[in-house]
Amino acid sequence: MTTPTNRDPSESQAANARRPAGRLWTIAAVAMSDSAGARAWRRLAPVVVGAALLIGVLRWRGALAGDSQIRPITWVGATLVLALVTWFSLVLDRASQTRDAAESSFSGLLETIPDAVIVVDERGLICVANAHMERLFGYRREEMLGQSVDILVPERFRSSHKGHRNCFFANPSFRSMGQGAQLAARRKDGSEFPTQISLGLLRKRGSALASCVIRDISEQEELKQRNSFSEQRLAMAMPANRWGAFEWDLRSRSLHWSVELERLCGLEPGQFGGSYESWDALVFPEDRAALRLAVDAAIRGGAFNADWRIGSKNDGKIRWLRAQARVHCDRDAKPVSMIGFHLDITELKAAEERQIADQRKLNVALTAGQMGTWDLDLSTGRIWRSPEYDRIFGHDRPAAEWTIDTFLECICSADRANVVKELIRARETGSLTIECRIRRADETVRWVTLKGQVFYDESKNPAHMIGVIHDVDVRKRAEEKLQLAEARHQMLMNSVRDYAIYMLDATGHIMTWNQSAQRQKGYGPDEILGQDIAVFYSPEDRAAGKPKADLEQAERDGEAVIEDWRYRKDGSRFWGRVVLTALHDSSGRPQGFAKLTRDLTEAKKAEEDLQRSNAELEQFAYVASHDLQEPLRMVASYTQLLAQRYKGKLDADADEFIAFAVDGARRMQHLIEDLLAYSRVGTRAKDPCLCQMSDIVRGVLRQLRMAIEESGAKIEVSELPEVWCDDTQMASLFQNLIGNAIKFRRPDGAPVIQVSAERGGGEWIFGVRDNGIGIEARHFERVFQVFQRLQGRENYPGNGIGLAICKKIVERQGGKIWLQSQQGQGTTFLFSLPYALSSEAKEMEHDVANPSPVG
């Protein structure tokens, strides 16, 4: 559109008269150009004047011919057509040789515009409509032409639309796409859709035409609601006023750019050089070769599509342009022109690049996350897979074509039915989530998750399911392990019947609760979780701050063992043994406490009963033996008196009877003595004192001097420690053990007795070894029982109380007594005394700042 042409207007007029459709296209071209800029219109003013003259001629001819078929609308139409044809011929390149070529180029141009275009006159009648209008509104072109533009407007807006229209013509201004309000449009079938409209004005001699580009924005609106990003993308892809037309005459080599295109390329109107070379010079060097190839291909093949870059002189930024054009040929199929337009797709490209970058990022994320992607074509059952998908299934190289059946074959049979069920369900619900096991190419079985979404075709039928697959084997197996461990833990916790086990937070609030705890304390988890442990304490203990003190003790010492009364929900109490263990995280911060409570009420009662029973037994034994002594003394004394006074005075039988009575009474006296001695171990105990065991043993040996001398016993005493003990009882112990060692000697040799002591784990172990007759292993336990004798009274006198007393003495000191023996080889009696009872332990205790309790 550089210079007006000098073509004969009448030729155009004649051509247009022959081809009404062609006229319309030319008008469309005018409308299009005009809506693009008023400058061009001003330049065409002389042509319009010429056209007006032609209108006069036409009207005159019409009247002269008396052509009654020409209605006023036709008049106007014709007038306009002529005017526009004139203008069109002006803007046609000078090199354009035939009208056919011109018409086809402009109709082509109009048809390539991706918008609906109409031209409307001041009365609101439609003069021009392009093919896109047909598609958009559902009217055929013929149905629209000459009709009021109101048919395109919903009824309820028609009156106001008329007002707007008048207003526009009265005070016209170019209005570009997006500036105006959204308007509702009405299709032929009555349906409505939102539009955006840009308006331009063509004015001639007081009358005016409005060119109107109508864009269906229903999709945009929908997208806007659904996804603002998509909406932006769409707006970028189809921007208003981001395109410019071009026409290239392939015979004259002249290249004509519209001012829009010049502007897109940062040129002033008219600045473009008008040749391919001047275009080529604008193109980014990197894109030139590709562009030339595209041009050559287009000339041979007909369609031209190319993206190219230009460095804009205005802002120095690189802009992307997309060229789309068609090559038109003459009757000999010789290409004569290429007509099309360029779109500024810079933002689209940027969006694409962002999308590619996003895609790349997504791919990296998918790969890093070992996520495969897949796309299931629901109509064919074919599956497109990403390389990662194949890797998950164990194929390093892409496997052969995959279908839904291939996929299902890879699912472990146990899971297959469920997977099928889920796939079917996903078709209905639109989304898929499956966790299942797959058998990989190497026959290993792994857990995967599949997530997918269904996409629908235009008729809302499910078409594709697209999603990701993820190998979750490690997590799944860990989960399984964890679940198992948790279940075991729960089972364990709940099967521990005697112990209430629960956790406390650092402030002593209950965090967990097991069944045992519920049984023991009567609270259900709902009522107790979050409560302070103080609820289990007596009101007095609470008032005294014992709950807190116990926690502090556990925190300080790591563990606190408390035995005390605890209270149940119903207010009853039990004797609880509580172990409070402080828990810390890896950095030593207190995390809370583990609390283990055992109901020892029964045990405590039993212990108390036992103590009472033992005390009663001792008391009984003491009283019984003591009180038995009096009558027995009478029996013994009088039988002895009888024996003294009447021996030999009665007959022999009487003497013997009296002798038996005397003997029986004496034995009974000894038994009672022994029983008293045994019971006195409990009743006559003294507080322990620090005793040199060597001294005690020396004293015992003095006591046993007679027996030792009599038996010729050799007694070796090694070094013995100092021990805290009851010295009288210790003496009694050694006297019994050494006395036994002498008593149970072998008849054929003198006894050799060794007394020694050595350290054991936390205790002293004393030994009294002899070389006597020994004891059979089966009697090892029995010898310690009261009045148990292994030997005949004739050979080894005694009542069998000695070792019972020894056992009682040792156990009272917290030790144990046992023996090692082989019959005929000798016996070693061993007894332990806790180390804490020895002087060394006591001394250590004094040295240490924080003594441990003495056992």
Added chain:
Amino acid sequence: MLPIQVLLVEDNPADARLTREVLADSKVALDVREARDGEEAIEALRGAGGTSGVRLPDIILLDLNLPRMDGREVLAEIKGHAEWKSIPVVVLTSSKAEKDIVKSYQLHANCYITKPIDLTQMQEIVQNMKDFWFTVVRLPTENADAR
């Protein structure tokens, strides 16, 4: 020489008889009176001495565990009595308890003897006792005491 007056305070007749039998086995003339409990013992003492014409015992053999009035009370009363306190009291009991021994001496018992369970030991002890108290020891005469 007047027979030695012995007051035997013993609730058990068998025991009393046994003691009598053992005491009788000697050449020393003894006049043994018996009291079955503490009160009887005190009455016997009250009824003797002074102008009653009945002599106070030369020695008292006292069991500790007695009905009505306990041996310890009897001992306390005797040793708290101006006229009676010079009479030697031999505690003769079956108790070996330390506290009984200590208590008895605190109440000024003159000696404490545990009855042995064996007759021959009993005989030995009683013999020793008699030798000591009836022949070795010089006791005040009643006249002197009365003065």
